Amino acid sequence: MDGNVEDFTETDKSERAANMAEMIKVDCRNIDVFYDDKQAIFDISLAIQDRAVTSFIGPSGCGKSTFLRCMNRMNDTIESAKVTGKIFMDGADINDHSIDPVLLRSRVGMVFQKPNPFPKSIYDNIAYGPRIHGLAGSKSELDEIVESSLRKAGLWDEVKDRLPAPGTGLSGGQQQRLCIARAIAVSPEVILMDEPCSALDPIATARIEELIDELRERYCIVIVTHSMQQAARVSQRTAFFHLGKLVEYGDTERIFTNPEDTRTQDYITGRFG
Amino acid sequence: MNSPVPPSSEQGTFVTDAALKRLKKRHAAESRFKLYGQLAIGIAIVALVTLLASIFMQASSAFTRHVLTFDTTLEASYVTPEGERDPEKIARNVSGFNLLLQDELSDQFLPEDPGLSLQRELYGLFTRLAVLPLARKTADTPSNIGTQQSFSVALADDIDLYLKGGITRRKAVNLGQAGAVSGSMDDGFNITLGKAEPLQSALDKFREDEATPTALIQIGSTWFRMTGLDGNTASLEYIAGTPQAPVSGADVSGLALEQAQDNRTVTDRQIAWTMLLEDEGRVKSVPNTTLFTNSDSTYPELAGTAAAIVGSLLTMLVCAMLAIPVGIFAAVYLEEFAVKNRVTDLIEVNINNLAAVPSIVFGLLGAAVFINFMGLPRSVPLVGGLVLGLLVLPTVIIASRAALKSVPPSIRTAALGVGASKTQAVFHHVLPLAAPGILTGSIIGMARALGETAPLLLIGMVAFVAEVPDSPTDESTVLPVLIYKWSTGAERAWEPQTAAAIIVLLVFLVLMNLIAIILRRRFERRW
Numbered sequence: 001m002d003g004n005v006e007d008f009t010e011t012d013k014s015e016r017a018a019n020m021a022e023m024i025k026v027d028c029r030n031i032d033v034f035y036d037d038k039q040a041i042f043d044i045s046l047a048i049q050d051r052a053v054t055s056f057i058g059p060s061g062c063g064k065s066t067f068l069r070c071m072n073r074m075n076d077t078i079e080s081a082k083v084t085g086k087i088f089m090d091g092a093d094i095n096d097h098s099i100d101p102v103l104l105r106s107r108v109g110m111v112f113q114k115p116n117p118f119p120k121s122i123y124d125n126i127a128y129g130p131r132i133h134g135l136a137g138s139k140s141e142l143d144e145i146v147e148s149s150l151r152k153a154g155l156w157d158e159v160k161d162r163l164p165a166p167g168t169g170l171s172g173g174q175q176q177r178l179c180i181a182r183a184i185a186v187s188p189e190v191i192l193m194d195e196p197c198s199a200l201d202p203i204a205t206a207r208i209e210e211l212i213d214e215l216r217e218r219y220c221i222v223i224v225t226h227s228m229q230q231a232a233r234v235s236q237r238t239a240f241f242h243l244g245k246l247v248e249y250g251d252t253e254r255i256f257t258n259p260e261d262t263r264t265q266d267y268i269t270g271r272f273g
Numbered sequence: 274m275n276s277p278v279p280p281s282s283e284q285g286t287f288v289t290d291a292a293l294k295r296l297k298k299r300h301a302a303e304s305r306f307k308l309y310g311q312l313a314i315g316i317a318i319v320a321l322v323t324l325l326a327s328i329f330m331q332a333s334s335a336f337t338r339h340v341l342t343f344d345t346t347l348e349a350s351y352v353t354p355e356g357e358r359d360p361e362k363i364a365r366n367v368s369g370f371n372l373l374l375q376d377e378l379s380d381q382f383l384p385e386d387p388g389l390s391l392q393r394e395l396y397g398l399f400t401r402l403a404v405l406p407l408a409r410k411t412a413d414t415p416s417n418i419g420t421q422q423s424f425s426v427a428l429a430d431d432i433d434l435y436l437k438g439g440i441t442r443r444k445a446v447n448l449g450q451a452g453a454v455s456g457s458m459d460d461g462f463n464i465t466l467g468k469a470e471p472l473q474s475a476l477d478k479f480r481e482d483e484a485t486p487t488a489l490i491q492i493g494s495t496w497f498r499m500t501g502l503d504g505n506t507a508s509l510e511y512i513a514g515t516p517q518a519p520v521s522g523a524d525v526s527g528l529a530l531e532q533a534q535d536n537r538t539v540t541d542r543q544i545a546w547t548m549l550l551e552d553e554g555r556v557k558s559v560p561n562t563t564l565f566t567n568s569d570s571t572y573p574e575l576a577g578t579a580a581a582i583v584g585s586l587l588t589m590l591v592c593a594m595l596a597i598p599v600g601i602f603a604a605v606y607l608e609e610f611a612v613k614n615r616v617t618d619l620i621e622v623n624i625n626n627l628a629a630v631p632s633i634v635f636g637l638l639g640a641a642v643f644i645n646f647m648g649l650p651r652s653v654p655l656v657g658g659l660v661l662g663l664l665v666l667p668t669v670i671i672a673s674r675a676a677l678k679s680v681p682p683s684i685r686t687a688a689l690g691v692g693a694s695k696t697q698a699v700f701h702h703v704l705p706l707a708a709p710g711i712l713t714g715s716i717i718g719m720a721r722a723l724g725e726t727a728p729l730l731l732i733g734m735v736a737f738v739a740e741v742p743d744s745p746t747d748e749s750t751v752l753p754v755l756i757y758k759w760s761t762g763a764e765r766a767w768e769p770q771t772a773a774a775i776i777v778l779l780v781f782l783v784l785m786n787l788i789a790i791i792l793r794r795r796f797e798r799r800w
Contacts, residue, residue, distance in 0.1 A: 077689060079613060106692035116683035118702060128701070129691035179687070186691055 025050035025190060025220040026071055031085035033066050033075065040066050043085075044246045046239060050189075050220045053212060055231035055252070058241035059272065064224045067241070068192050071222065072108035073101040089190070106133050109183030113195040115175035117167035117182070122159050125167040125178055126150060129186035145185055152218075153181035154211050173204025177211065184215075191215065193223040197230065209234050228268055232256050240264045328779075332772030334437045338561045338574060340425035341399060341550060345377055347411060347418050364412035370404035374426060382513060382546055394542050400572045403427045425557065430573040430766030431538045432547055436556065439765060440539050442479070442531040446471040451492065451523050452505070461500065461510045464519055469505045475529035476502075487533045489541055491526050492519045494552070496545035499527070513545035538765070564773055568739045569755065573766035576759070578777050580741045584654055584734075584749030585723060585781070591658020591745055592665065592722050597715045599662075600669030604711075607670070608677040609699045628667035635664045636728030644732060651733035655745040660728050665718035672714020676707040709793040716789035720782050726753040752778045 026048040033041035041063045048054050056064035066075065073094065075081040087094050094104050106129070117125050126146040129135075136142035146163070150156040155177045159170070167178050176196055183191055193212070197205040212221060212234045225231050231238050232252060239249040240261070248255060248264045259265045266272055349356075351373040352363060375396050379387070382395055403426045410424070411417055427433075434440050449467015456462035466472075472488055479486035488499040490509055495517050497509035509519070519525075528548075534541045550556050567577025603624075611617045639660030643649045649656050680703045688698035704711075729735070735754050742749035750758075756778065759771040 072690070074686065074689065077686070077695075102692050102694045104692075105690060110686075110690040112683060112686060112690070114683060116681075116687040118684065118687060119706065128688075128693075132691075132693055132697055132701075182687075182691060 023049045023051075025089065026222075027088040028067075028070070029086045029088075031067065031070055031083065031087065033063070033070065033084075034082045035078075036080045040244050041070075042244045044241075045085075046246060046249060048190075048220060048222060049237060051216060051218070052237060053216050053221045053223060053235040054237040054239065055235035056222065056224045056239050056241060057226075057228060057231050057267070058247075059267065060226075062241040063244040064239075064241045065194050068194055068222060068224050071190065071192055072105050072110055074105075074110065076101055106186045107188050108190040108192060109186065109188035111176070111179050111183055111191065111193040111196045114199050115172055115179050117170070117175050117178050119166065119168050121164045122167045122170070122178065123163040125182050126185045129182060133186055135186065149181040149185040152184050152215065153177045154207065154214075155181055171204070173200050173207055176200060176204070176208060180208075180211065180215075184219075188219065190220045190222065193221065195224050195226060198226060205230070228256070240267065242267070328772050328775050331769055332776050333769070334434075334439070335564065335769035335773035336561050337437075337558045338563070339428045339433045339436045340557055340559055341428050342423065342425045342555045342557060343374060343377065344421065344423050345373070346421050348373060349419050351376075352411060352418050358415045358418070360412040360415065363415065363418075364409050367401060367404055367408055370408050370411075371401055374399070374404060378546075382549075384516070391542075394540055395546065397540075397543060398429060398432055398546065399426050400429050400574065402570065402572060402575055403429075405575075425559070427563070427574045428547075428556070430764055432543060433574055434766050435539050435544065436547065436551075436558075440532075441537050444475040444529045446475055446527045446529060448472055448490070448525040448527045451519050451521050451525050454519050454521050456509075456518075458511055458516060458518060461508055462497070462519060463506055463508050464521075464525075466505050466507055466525060469502060469507065472527045472529055473502065479529065479531045482531070484531045485533045485536065487530050487541070489528045489530065489545060491528070491545075491548070492523050493517065494549060495519070496549070498541050513542050514549055561773075564770075564777075568741055569737060569750065569758075570739065571737075573759075573762065573764050573770050576770060578752065578755060578774050580738050581750050581752045581755040581774075582777065582781075583741050584657075584738070585751040587654035587742060587745045587749065588657040588661060588729075588751055589719055589723060591655055592661040593715075593719055595659060595662030596665045596669050596718060596722075600666050600715065600718075601673050601711060603666075604670045604673030604677060605699060605704065608674045609703065610695065624667050624670055628671060631727075632664055632725055633727040633731065635660050636731030638663070639728060639732045650746060650748075652736045652738075652748045652750075653734075653746050654742065654749050654751075656732050657729050657734050657749075657751065658745065660732060661722035661725055664725065664728060665722045668718040668721065669715050672718065673707070673711045676710025676714060677703060679710060680706045705796075709796045712792050712796065713789045716785055716792070720785045723751075723781060723785065724753055724778065726757050729754050730757075752781070 024047045028044065028046045028048075031041055031044045032039060044063075044067060046067075056068060058064050066081075069075045070083055070087060071089075071094075075083055083095070089104075089107070092099065118128065120128075123146055126149050127136075127142050130142060130145050136145055147156060147160075150159065155174060158174060159165075159178075167175065170178060176199075180191075180193075180196075197208050200208065209230065212223065215221060216236075223231075223235065235252045237250065238252040238255040240247045240255065240259075240263075242263050248259060248261045255264065256268060259268060351369045352366065354366075354369060355362075375392075378395055378398065379392065383391060407424050407426065428436070431440060448469065448471070452465030452467065454462055454464045476486045476488060488502075489512070490497045490499050490507065491514075493515065495514040496512050497519075498512050499507050500510050501508040528544075530544075547556065563575060563577045565577060565582075566579055567575060568580035570576040607617065607621065639656060643656045643659055644651055684702050684706065685698050688702045689695070693701065729751060734750050735758065736748055736750065738748050738750045740747075752774065756771055756774045759767050759774060762771075
């Protein structure tokens with residue numbers, strides 16, 4: 001039933017609310033994004049479930065990263081970008097004037113394509129977010145946050161003896177897990193991942209995927225990926241984007257086994273992209 | 274995508290004739306380019322080495338100077354003519370000290386009632402103000418008055434230059450023993466030289482260069498000028514030293530000089546007196562500390578860079594306090610916060626153009642705004658620093674912006690991603706990463722300011738300043754202006770002095786660059 005977009009948006013609201021109210025974390029409605037005069041996203045509406053991994057797939061330039069960045073208002077930092085439409089997180093409009101993007105981003109963490117640790121110590125990388133948000137009252141509390149974040153990111157055992165060492169000295173996969181730990185440290189509710197494994201080797205990728213699977217229990221995770229295998233492995237829901245439009249959105253299993261749209265089928269079977 | 278099928282003759286091998294030819298051409302182009310690069314670097318190195326070598330060679334003579342030592346009683350009648358022992362009066366009594374030393378020399382070298390021109394010649398061995406250090410020292414310890422003291426006085430610049438081998442080329446020759454002597458002190462002597470050959474050949478050699486050579490002859494502690502040389506017979510005329518007729522059998526030595534005394538600034542007598550004093554061991558070469566401890570003077574042997582060094586430092590201080598904070602904040606705002614639109618584009622273009630404005634224009638601006646309009650005093654480091662600050666501001670902004678631009682954007686997004694505000698992202702992450710570049714740019718801008726002359730001329734920092742300035746509002750000069758002034762000095766001795774001041778300036782520039790390198794290393798290690 002939750003097949004393509006039309007079905008989804010036209011679903012009777014009360015029915016949808018009954019089925020998914022508790023589970024929906026982020027509800028995007030009629031999102032358009034323009035870069036100057038060029039429209040990058042065309043009227044996309046999409047609801048993202050809590051405590052699940054949602055993956056965005058699609059060919060390069062289809063707008064999946066742009067759409068992802070709408071959810072923590074990172075597009076605000078691009079001068080030419082203009083976003084219209086509404087995004088609700090737990091029922092609150094995140095584009096509302098009363099919401100400070102700084103606070104929003106502390107609730108919606110982000111992990112980027114290239115591991116981008118701060119050129120500081122491992123400890124400071126994690127501690128930076130809690131420090132600026134005032135999450136820790138004392139040094140011991142901060143230590144605790146650092147340790148638990150690193151544990152959740154599965155990095156603690158590897159780095160516990162060298163916390164003062166620079167974060168940039170870690171391997172690529174470790175750096176990316178450090179970035180995940182950094183995002184976790186400010187206790188977000190949503191974690192956005194923009195192709196987090198595209199710069200990593202297969203072994204590091206496997207570790208990150210395991211980690212994503214573990215984090216699913218606590219967070220709402222949205223991941224943009226170019227690898228369909230990855231989307232199939234880690235996500236419960238999958239959205240297929242093409243040329244700035246949402247083509248199909250539904251349970252991962254169904255998208256990959258029984259896509260309704262021919263474009264989705266062509267993409268999944270590798271005919272384009 | 275099928276690549277075009279190569280012709281059958283080329284299939285299965287990489288080394289076709291055409292390919293080899295192309296490869297050879299490419300290799301040739303590569304080595305040619307390498308050669309061009311090496312040539313360019315070679316030219317640059319040669320130019321630099323030539324520059325440094327010429328400056329150091331010119332300056333080498335300025336790092337020592339010759340002093341005349343005295344061992345004399347500081348007679349109260351000269352030093353405190355009025356009997357008072359007021360230190361200020363003693364320090365200012367330059368003429369008294371001068372007279373003391375002049376009388377001492379004239380007792381030694383001049384006959385009774387010598388006449389004014391002879392006295393002037395002798396007293397030209399040192400300049401009037403050379404006794405100033407002695408006067409000050411005596412003022413500090415008045416108990417020395419009336420007692421025997423040893424002290425030294427700087428020789429006049431021309432004498433100093435002569436002793437360093439300047440003024441005129443010369444050749445000292447041994448002329449054997451004197452033979453027959455005839456004549457009298459008043460009419461001159463004719464003597465037969467043991468061997469006139471070396472003197473004759475030295476004079477001939479100077480004549481070849483179209484000079485008018487002359488020769489001085491020393492017999493014992495008496496000096497004669499040679500007025501003619503005919504075979505082995507020389508005609509001599511007494512000029513200085515013990516007035517004693519030559520006796521046959523005495524050792525004779527000669528000094529052939531390339532130029533006759535009309536063509537040089539040191540007279541024959543002055544040379545003779547200097548040589549006599551040197552024979553007594555009273556002329557000494559000492560390290561030229563006055564170059565660093567004295568302020569400017571009209572006499573090159575007394576001039577130093579102290580006031581200019583302090584003036585330069587004060588000017589740099591004001592300049593840095595204006596240019597560095599303003600430059601960094603402007604750069605941070607333009608690079609990180611400003612919206613890109615026509616206005617910011619215009620500002621950017623203007624900043625870039627400002628960096629190319631000739632420095633003298635900033636001098637005009639400084640004179641018009643700071644001095645005429647705001648009424649700040651002329652010739653002070655405060656105004657100089659402000660003008661130079663405006664001058665280097667565009668450089669600092671451009672360097673800082675380049676440094677900020679080179680910080681990868683991923684750092685900014687990372688900071689924003691964990692919920693830092695834009696200001697936090699800039700000040701916690703971007704600015705520290707850009708700091709080495711900003712510092713380097715700033716210090717190189719300061720180094721440029723340190724070497725600027727033109728704008729400072731226009732705000733009057735070319736004034737003659739004999740006192741070391743205490744504050745940025747005291748009259749002052751700076752090193753490059755001092756160099757400019759010294760280089761226009763008429764006396765020959767300014768030449769090495771100028772070169773020495775250039776070296777002082779270069780040392781400061783090298784120090785600043787060194788600081789830039791050290792700071793950059795230090796900051797980089799933190800990451």
